Amino acid sequence: AQSVTQPDIHITVSEGASLELRCNYSYGATPYLFWYVQSPGQGLQLLLKYFSGDTLVQGIKGFEAEFKRSQSSFNLRKPSVHWSDAAEYFCAVAQLYSGGGADGLTFGKGTHLIIQP
Amino acid sequence: AAGVIQSPRHLIKEKRETATLKCYPIPRHDTVYWYQQGPGQDPQFLISFYEKMQSDKGSIPDRFSAQQFSDYHSELNMSSLELGDSALYFCASSLGTGGSTDTQYFGPGTRLTVL
Numbered sequence: 297a298q299s300v301t302q303p304d305i306h307i308t309v310s311e312g313a314s315l316e317l318r319c320n321y322s323y324g325a326t327p328y329l330f331w332y333v334q335s336p337g338q339g340l341q342l343l344l345k346y347f348s349g350d351t352l353v354q355g356i357k358g359f360e361a362e363f364k365r366s367q368s369s370f371n372l373r374k375p376s377v378h379w380s381d382a383a384e385y386f387c388a389v390a391q392l393y394s395g396g397g398a399d400g401l402t403f404g405k406g407t408h409l410i411i412q413p
Numbered sequence: 414a415a416g417v418i419q420s421p422r423h424l425i426k427e428k429r430e431t432a433t434l435k436c437y438p439i440p441r442h443d444t445v446y447w448y449q450q451g452p453g454q455d456p457q458f459l460i461s462f463y464e465k466m467q468s469d470k471g472s473i474p475d476r477f478s479a480q481q482f483s484d485y486h487s488e489l490n491m492s493s494l495e496l497g498d499s500a501l502y503f504c505a506s507s508l509g510t511g512g513s514t515d516t517q518y519f520g521p522g523t524r525l526t527v528l
Contacts, residue, residue: 329444330516332459332519337524338521338522339417339503339519339520339521339522340456340503340505340519341519342516342517342518342519345516386455386456399469400446400448400458400459400460400461400469401446401448401456401517402456402458403455403456403457404455405454406455406457
């Protein structure tokens with residue numbers, strides 16, 4: 297079965313510092329990978345996605361992610377974080393259920409990002 | 414831009430009661446997905462619909478059912494509610510073939526509390 301691992305439950309960075317959130321996936325075929333952000337009590341907002349092509353993808357809010365097949369990773373990066381980036385970040389993979397069709401996402405457990413002043 | 418609308422935003426029910434959650438997808442989106450997110454947990458896929466037909470099922474309990482209507486809105490019906498059903502229920506919608514590459518846009522969620 298497909299799975300997503302986010303090794304870091306919590307990460308604390310100083311405002312203005314760079315950020316990297318790790319995501320590893322287990323998937324037999326070409327994965328469809330996503331990063332979502334969730335503020336407390338809010339819905340999930342799509343940051344970026346990877347389907348194919350250029351392995352470095354740009355997203356909203358200055359985020360980017362790099363797909364590395366050899367490492368089964370899809371890490372999220374931002375060169376300089378802002379206090380408003382404090383939130384829960386979820387990596388997800390599109391999972392194929394039997395019969396095809398509209399595939400539900402499989403999420404990692406999430407990484408809680410804390411920004412220090 | 415219009416987003417996914419979910420109603421109600423908050424719902425409190427007693428054990429063994431029933432609940433109905435509604436989802437209105439982004440205009441022209443033809444695919445709806447339902448997810449359940451327990452406290453401190455990641456969202457778990459429940460079920461999806463494409464063009465008003467059930468498409469895929471995830472970890473949806475037998476006590477739950479859902480459907481998509483002719484106007485593409487969807488309803489999640491939950492019966493014999495249990496304490497463990499307390500969670501945030503997300504609906505997402507997408508436009509396309511109903512496949513893996515469709516980007517899912519999430520609604521704000523319905524917070525269900527079962528007492």
